[in-house]
Amino acid sequence: MKNNINFLDLGLQPLANNYLKKNQLNRKEKKYRLKIGINIGTKLVSINQPISSKLMFNNKYPYRSSMSKTMLKSFQNLAVLINKKFKPKKILEIGSNDGSFIKNFSKKKVIGIEPCSNVEKITKKKGFNTYPLYWNLKTAKKLLIKEGKVDLIYSANTISHIENLDEVFRSIDIILNDNGILIIEDPSLLECLKKNTYDQFYNEHIYVFSLIGLENVLKKHNFEIFHIQTLEIHGGSNRYFIKKRINKKKISSSVKDQKKKEMKYGINKISTYRKFAKRVKLSKKKLKKIFLKIILNDNKIIGYGVTAKSTTILNYCKIGNDLVSYFIDTTKAKQNKYTPGTKIPIFKYPGFIEKDIDFVFLGAWNFKKEIFKKEKNFIKRGGKFIIHTPTPKIL
Structure with a gap:
C-alpha cells in the first residue's frame, strides 16, 4: 500500500481459509507474500x-x-x-x-x-x-x-x-x-x-x-x-x-x-514495530523448537481448532504434517479437508481429546477459556496444550 513502511515479513502464505480437498493436494496453491507495514500519515x-x-x-x-x-x-x-x-x-x-x-x-x-x-x-x-x-x-x-x-x-x-x-x-x-x-x-x-x-x-x-x-x-x-x-x-x-x-x-x-x-x-513510532518484528522472529524459533523436542521424544501432537490465524503460524513457522498428525474442528466445512499450505488433515471434533494424545497445539487460542473448560478431563489426565502467545510454551 502507498506510504507504507514495511516492518514484518511473514513469508509466502496461502489464502487462510482455503481448506484443501484430497484431490487438490498435488495442485499448486495460490500464495502471496505477507508483508505488514505502517502508513506514515x-x-x-x-x-x-x-x-x-x-x-x-x-x-x-x-x-x-x-x-x-x-x-x-x-x-x-x-x-x-x-x-x-x-x-x-x-x-x-x-x-x-x-x-x-x-x-x-x-x-x-x-x-x-x-x-x-x-x-x-x-x-x-x-x-x-x-x-x-x-x-x-x-x-x-x-x-x-x-x-x-x-x-x-x-x-x-x-x-x-x-x-x-x-x-x-x-x-x-x-x-x-x-x-x-x-x-x-x-x-x-x-x-x-x-x-x-x-x-x-x-x-x-x-x-x-x-x-x-x-x-x-x-x-x-x-x-x-x-x-x-x-x-x-x-x-x-x-x-x-x-x-x-x-x-x-x-x-x-x-x-x-x-x-x-x-x-x-x-x-x-516505527521503532515499536521493528521491536515487534524481532520478537516475532524469536517466537518462530521457540515454537519450532518445542514441536521438534516433543516429536523427538516419540510423542504425538494434534491441532485443536484450525483457524485463519493458525494458517499464518503454521506456514510462517514451517510446521506441517511431519509435526502435527491432524487437527480437530467443529466446523463441518473444514472437516475431512487439509490445512492451507501445510496440508495437515482436519477431522471432525469427537467431543473430547482422545486418550492416546499427550500434546495439543491450540490453533483457536483466542477461545482458550472455553476450550479448557470443555477439555478438563484431558487436562486432568496430564494432557498439555502448546500455545504461541505471548511467548511459545507448553501449558
Missing part, C-alpha cells in the same frame, strides 16, 4: 498485498460465528445494551455471517449484508432480511432506496477486511441517520503488539486497527469515536462506538484513556 497498520474480495469471500466461505459460545454470548450481551441504551428502530449489520448477532432482534428491525452466499442463505432461510452483497457505495445506495435510513449499524471483524476504508465510511454516511450510531469491533493493534499475536495478520485482515489509526480515517468523513469498550474476544479487541460530528453526544473518558495507552506504548 494515517498510522494505519495493514498488510502490503491485499487479495481480491471475491477470492476470499465467496460461496464456500467456511467461518461460522455460531460455532463459538463465547461469540454468541458476546452478541447477546451487546444486543441487550443496544436495545437499552440506543433503542434503534432499524439496525443494519455489515458482515452478518450466519446471523449470530441479528437473531437477537425482531426480524422486522434488522437487515444483514453478507457477501458469502452460502452463509447468507442460512440467515435468509430463518426469515431474516439479508442481502448477499459486498459493502460498498453501490450496496448503500441500493439499500437506501429499498430500506431507507437506519438508526444503528453494527459490524464485527468485517471493516478490517475491506481495503477501501474511504468508500466504507462514505457508504455508511449515506445510510446512517444523522443521530444514528455506528458500532464496529475488530482486533486491537495494541493487544496484538503486546501479546505478540502476529497471527492476527493474514489475507482477510487487511488492517489491524489502533484507535489512533482509525480516528485518522474517520475524521475525513466527519465521524468521531465517542466511547470504547475493550473486549477479551479474539485475543483482545476494541468495540468502537462512533457518531457523526453533528451528533452532540458526549465523548466519554474511555477514548482519552485508550489514546493515552496507545501513545505510551508507542503505537505512532
